[in-house]
Amino acid sequence: MDATELVLVLNSGSSSIKYQLLEPDSGIVAASGLVERIGEDDGRIEHVADGVTTEHRGPVADHTAGLRLIFDTFAETGHDLTEQGVRAVGHRVVHGGEVFYEPTLVDDAVLASIRDLASLAPLHNPANALGIESARALLPGVAQVAVFDTAYFHDLPSAARTYAIDTKVAAAQGIRKYGFHGTSHEYVSGVAARLLDRDPGEVNQIVFHLGNGASASAIRGGRPVDTSMGLTPLEGLVMGTRSGDIDPGIIAHLMRSADMTIDQVDTLLNRQSGLVGLAGVNDFRQLQRRIDDGDEAAALAYAVYIHRLRRYLGAYLIDLGVVDAIVFTAGVGENAAQVRADALAELSPFGIIVDPVANTAKNRAARRISPEDAPVAVLVVPTNEELAIARAAARLCG
Numbered sequence: 408m409d410a411t412e413l414v415l416v417l418n419s420g421s422s423s424i425k426y427q428l429l430e431p432d433s434g435i436v437a438a439s440g441l442v443e444r445i446g447e448d449d450g451r452i453e454h455v456a457d458g459v460t461t462e463h464r465g466p467v468a469d470h471t472a473g474l475r476l477i478f479d480t481f482a483e484t485g486h487d488l489t490e491q492g493v494r495a496v497g498h499r500v501v502h503g504g505e506v507f508y509e510p511t512l513v514d515d516a517v518l519a520s521i522r523d524l525a526s527l528a529p530l531h532n533p534a535n536a537l538g539i540e541s542a543r544a545l546l547p548g549v550a551q552v553a554v555f556d557t558a559y560f561h562d563l564p565s566a567a568r569t570y571a572i573d574t575k576v577a578a579a580q581g582i583r584k585y586g587f588h589g590t591s592h593e594y595v596s597g598v599a600a601r602l603l604d605r606d607p608g609e610v611n612q613i614v615f616h617l618g619n620g621a622s623a624s625a626i627r628g629g630r631p632v633d634t635s636m637g638l639t640p641l642e643g644l645v646m647g648t649r650s651g652d653i654d655p656g657i658i659a660h661l662m663r664s665a666d667m668t669i670d671q672v673d674t675l676l677n678r679q680s681g682l683v684g685l686a687g688v689n690d691f692r693q694l695q696r697r698i699d700d701g702d703e704a705a706a707l708a709y710a711v712y713i714h715r716l717r718r719y720l721g722a723y724l725i726d727l728g729v730v731d732a733i734v735f736t737a738g739v740g741e742n743a744a745q746v747r748a749d750a751l752a753e754l755s756p757f758g759i760i761v762d763p764v765a766n767t768a769k770n771r772a773a774r775r776i777s778p779e780d781a782p783v784a785v786l787v788v789p790t791n792e793e794l795a796i797a798r799a800a801a802r803l804c805g
């Protein structure tokens with residue numbers, strides 16, 4: 408593969424960098440990997456190229472060191488990115504605020520704005536900015552493109568994006584529903600429309616992105632009209648470690664009655680809630696094993712998870728009126744047949760039927776799991792945010 412046709416996609420987290428080098432038209436992945444535990448003594452890179460996995464362990468001081476390690480490992484396995492070049496670097500950026508709603512070529516001003524948006528995404532945007540900064544230093548002259556998780560939801564209808572709080576406070580603090588996982592919702596809904604052989608502009612869909620983080624969206628004719636995540640990725644569905652929707656009064660109650668600080672409450676809701684808070688595990692496979700072993704806390708966690716999914720399903724069915732497709736994606740959505748069956752159980756009066764054989768068949772492709780003649784198509788569509796980012800980056804640099 409000609410290196411100058413390839414796009415490097417970087418997803419920089421607070422202590423990790425995930426990456427892929429891929430060809431945006433075909434989607435062929437030349438290499439992929441992960442640097443983890445950045446800033447700790449026991450850092451590690453796992454790099455996969457041509458089916459061969461390379462692993463190195465040792466301290467990785469910061470994001471620049473992490474990216475340098477990625478470049479060194481590429482060189483070791485036959486892809487010298489600095490010498491051979493790449494077409495562009497695509498960066499996943501979590502929060503675009505009100506400023507960014509399209510893939511954006513990064514210059515100094517854009518980088519500064521991404522950093523400024525840290526007030527809205529303190530866990531994510533600073534790490535995203537560090538990744539961009541390091542990539543610019545290592546590949547000067549190569550276009551760096553930021554693709555925002557919030558972008559797809561920028562134009563949500565005002566009734567859906569507005570919180571019912573004092574408008575002056577909301578305006579001063581940039582408080583609105585932004586929505587996240589937008590790259591995934593957009594990509595998956597596009598694939599779903601193609602699978603149905605229909606123009607995306609004609610299809611109404613409900614998409615469930617169920618990974619460690621989880622979100623739902625209602626999409627009318629290709630445009631989202633509602634989504635479950637909000638100002639931050641904390642709102643909405645029950646997640647691996649996040650609570651999703653709670654009574655906001657709980658926060659004041661904890662601060663007053665349990666003497667918790669706001670940082671403690673933030674940690675509780677983001678890291679010690681959801682499945683981990685209810686059952687002590689955030690990995691869905693482990694949760695299912697515990698349920699099979701008769702663990703009551705795990706069974707309750709699962710019931711709460713499904714109850715929340717169905718609440719959003721009901722709300723979005725009414726929002727859309729006519730629904731052509733319900734789509735499941737990401738780790739849990741693509742793999743956990745039981746979740747799909749339970750989320751949509753006993754909804755045949757709404758035209759929603761899951762075919763048990765199709766639902767449990769071993770298949771990794773985008774597929775239909777409802778009977779052909781059911782009014783609502785139920786689909787499983789593997790997400791591919793890296794490919795969507797690579798394509799957006801390639802489009803932007805021509």
Ligand code: ADP
Nearest residue numbers: 617618619620689690691692737738739742743
């Ligand atoms: P993220 O990208 O948000 O980190 P993923 O989309 O990779 O998350 O999803 C991770 C989740 O998917 C985990 O809870 C994991 O247990 C779950 N998962 C992965 N494979 C399966 C499977 N075969 N059955 C059930 N759950 C699965």
